[in-house]
Amino acid sequence: xxxxxxxxxxxxxxxxxxxxxxxxxxxxxxxxxxxxxxxxxxxxxxxxxxxxxxxxxxxxxxxxxxxxxxxxxxxxxxxxxxxxxxxxxxxxxxxxxxxxxxxxxxxxxxxxxxxxxxxxx
Amino acid sequence: xxxxxxxxxxxxxxxxxxxxxxxxxxxxxxxxxxxxxxxxxxxxxxxxxxxxxxxxxxxxxxxxxxxxxxxxxxxxxxxxxxxxxxxxxxxxxxxxxxxxxxxxxxxxxxxxxxxxxxxxxxxxxxxxxxxxxxxxxxxxxxxxxxxxxxxxxxxxxxxxxxxxxxxxxxxxxxxxxxxxxxxxxxxxxxxxxxxxxxxxxxxxxxxxxxxxxxxxxxxxxxxxxxxxxxxxxxxxxxxxxxxxxxxxxxxxxxxxxxxxxxxxxxxxxxxxxxxxxxxxxxxxxxxxxxxxxxxxxxxxxxxxxxxxxxxxxxxxxxxxxxxxxxxxxxxxxxxxxxxxxxxxxxxxxxxxxxxxxxxxxxxxxxxxxxxxxxxxxxxxxxxxxxxxxxxxxxxxxxxxxxxxxxxxxxxxxxxxxxxxxxxxxxxxxxxxxxxxxxxxxxxxxxxxxxxxxxxxxxxxxxxxxxxxxxxxxxxxxxxxxxxxxxxxxxxxxxxxxxxxxxxxx
Numbered sequence: 001x002x003x004x005x006x007x008x009x010x011x012x013x014x015x016x017x018x019x020x021x022x023x024x025x026x027x028x029x030x031x032x033x034x035x036x037x038x039x040x041x042x043x044x045x046x047x048x049x050x051x052x053x054x055x056x057x058x059x060x061x062x063x064x065x066x067x068x069x070x071x072x073x074x075x076x077x078x079x080x081x082x083x084x085x086x087x088x089x090x091x092x093x094x095x096x097x098x099x100x101x102x103x104x105x106x107x108x109x110x111x112x113x114x115x116x117x118x119x120x121x
Numbered sequence: 122x123x124x125x126x127x128x129x130x131x132x133x134x135x136x137x138x139x140x141x142x143x144x145x146x147x148x149x150x151x152x153x154x155x156x157x158x159x160x161x162x163x164x165x166x167x168x169x170x171x172x173x174x175x176x177x178x179x180x181x182x183x184x185x186x187x188x189x190x191x192x193x194x195x196x197x198x199x200x201x202x203x204x205x206x207x208x209x210x211x212x213x214x215x216x217x218x219x220x221x222x223x224x225x226x227x228x229x230x231x232x233x234x235x236x237x238x239x240x241x242x243x244x245x246x247x248x249x250x251x252x253x254x255x256x257x258x259x260x261x262x263x264x265x266x267x268x269x270x271x272x273x274x275x276x277x278x279x280x281x282x283x284x285x286x287x288x289x290x291x292x293x294x295x296x297x298x299x300x301x302x303x304x305x306x307x308x309x310x311x312x313x314x315x316x317x318x319x320x321x322x323x324x325x326x327x328x329x330x331x332x333x334x335x336x337x338x339x340x341x342x343x344x345x346x347x348x349x350x351x352x353x354x355x356x357x358x359x360x361x362x363x364x365x366x367x368x369x370x371x372x373x374x375x376x377x378x379x380x381x382x383x384x385x386x387x388x389x390x391x392x393x394x395x396x397x398x399x400x401x402x403x404x405x406x407x408x409x410x411x412x413x414x415x416x417x418x419x420x421x422x423x424x425x426x427x428x429x430x431x432x433x434x435x436x437x438x439x440x441x442x443x444x445x446x447x448x449x450x451x452x453x454x455x456x457x458x459x460x461x462x463x464x465x466x467x468x469x470x471x472x473x474x475x476x477x478x479x480x481x482x483x484x485x486x487x488x489x490x491x492x493x494x495x496x497x498x499x500x501x502x503x504x505x506x507x508x509x510x511x512x513x514x515x516x517x518x519x520x521x522x523x524x525x526x527x528x529x530x531x532x533x534x535x536x537x538x539x540x541x542x543x544x545x546x547x548x549x550x551x552x553x554x555x556x557x558x559x560x561x562x563x564x565x566x567x568x569x570x571x572x573x574x575x576x577x578x579x580x581x582x583x584x585x586x587x588x589x590x591x592x593x594x595x596x597x598x599x600x601x602x603x604x605x606x607x608x609x610x611x612x613x614x615x616x617x618x619x620x621x622x623x624x625x626x
Contacts, residue, residue, distance in 0.1 A: 093135075104153070107153065107156060107157075110160060111156060111160060114160045114163075
């Protein structure tokens with residue numbers, strides 16, 4: 001076995017150990033726990049809220065636009081945080097670069113706002 | 122994390138050569154202006170967006186010219202972004218074909234029920250990606266440029282929002298485009314893994330010939346070339362092209378078949394002749410097969426088309442085969458005839474001429490469709506009787522595409538054949554024979570358009586003359602002028618010879 005593949009052996013062993021650990025924990029729980037199912041206990045757990053409706057729920061397509069806007073600001077944050085950490089070293093050059101970046105992104109937001117995307121109607 | 126940052130070298134602001142970036146900056150500013158005009162003036166300002174977009178493109182041409190006059194090769198960001206003669210020639214081509222696209226779009230978009238401001242915004246964004254592509258000499262900047270030019274194009278292909286064919290066009294283009302990008306990225310990751318660099322000149326130095334290539338290099342090059350084969354619609358990766366071309370708005374079809382295809386070739390030229398120059402034993406045979414089947418299959422299917430847009434789509438697939446041919450024999454060209462790099466001018470020349478004649482053909486299709494509301498070949502019956510000027514122009518463009526002297530197309534084919542014969546190996550001669558046979562085949566379907574226009578009766582007897590709007594008329598005039606100029610002068614070959622890389626491994 002080559003050096004290259006041996007490195008992957010470690011990954012395989014790691015995966016196997018993880019699988020065994022999960023199986024052991026769940027199996028042990030199954031062995032020792034008492035089981036008294038009731039209708040109330042069998043419903044899906046969703047953060048403590050009672051599930052409503054059928055399994056296939058349709059969500060508003062409007063959420064999609066909000067998701068897109070969210071991604072926009074997410075990406076903005078991805079670039080702004082490292083820049084903020086190194087703010088002093090990046091100096092005026094970095095400041096102007098970031099200003100251009102934010103202005104163009106803000107333009108996108110203004111566009112979405114003018115097109116009525118932000119209104120929930 | 123923070124202590125890692127502290128250990129890093131102190132940041133020094135790069136010295137940005139703003140002159141080198143001027144075309145991109147001008148275009149970016151006009152993109153913002155188009156969006157703002159659309160936002161602020163709403164319905165009252167929509168008519169202005171096409172003019173602003175057109176003026177922005179012409180304004181971006183000014184710095185391209187000043188950079189050309191200046192003449193110095195500029196390399197930015199450690200060689201990831203290069204402004205050399207090749208980049209400038211291609212940028213001029215992108216800007217001019219973008220301008221013609223706007224000319225043929227203006228009435229179509231204004232008269233239809235389309236989003237107008239966004240249309241030009243998207244088109245300019247896509248063109249910005251092409252400008253970046255012309256200068257990108259780094260795997261990452263090539264990929265960013267490719268995405269920037271493709272993503273607006275996916276949307277533009279589906280601009281006829283309530284048309285089923287339009288949706289199909291957009292979706293097919295998007296899915297296959299994303300698939301191709303994934304394949305290409307995988308290839309790029311392999312090449313990066315082998316060479317340890319994303320800069321093309323460094324990759325070129327690392328992959329420099331010698332003993333047999335490692336399998337991983339073969340796979341990497343194969344995947345990257347296949348990724349761009351989708352973009353230039355080479356067979357067997359052409360399946361999206363006819364449906365997308367038919368379903369997309371006709372101006373966008375013209376744009377995709379000219380500018381977008383040219384951008385794919387630009388990326389291929391940069392990758393192959395800078396990054397993989399020493400490995401022609403890998404990509405030579407690959408391009409040979411691609412070129413041979415692309416021109417043959419494209420032509421054979423085009424023969425059977427009854428819709429003119431589909432016919433032009435398959436014809437553009439076949440034309441891509443001719444442009445791929447010089448790649449196939451580049452490794453066999455003798456050093457005293459210019460070596461492998463001698464295969465670049467034929468491709469660039471072909472791209473320039475093809476842009477003029479294909480945009481012209483689509484402009485005529487646009488004008489005729491304004492009257493007939495049809496893309497069927499039969500709707501061209503008797504065009505000469507009621508629109509003689511238009512029929513003559515269409516004849517010029519399709520015979521140019523067929524390669525008949527003295528129109529532009531013959532010169533394009535001539536430089537390709539010359540490159541094939543310069544290589545002179547048996548494989549190159551066989552490819553030249555295949556190309557020659559295909560030129561003859563293509564004449565059949567190009568000539569069938571002419572026969573329809575000149576000899577058939579008018580299908581429904583409607584002989585009302587066709588009014589040509591000013592913008593479409595100027596697009597037609599520009600395309601016709603360039604098609605004729607390229608045919609009778611050596612302008613195109615001069616530009617082809619000019620387009621050389623400033624930095625090689």
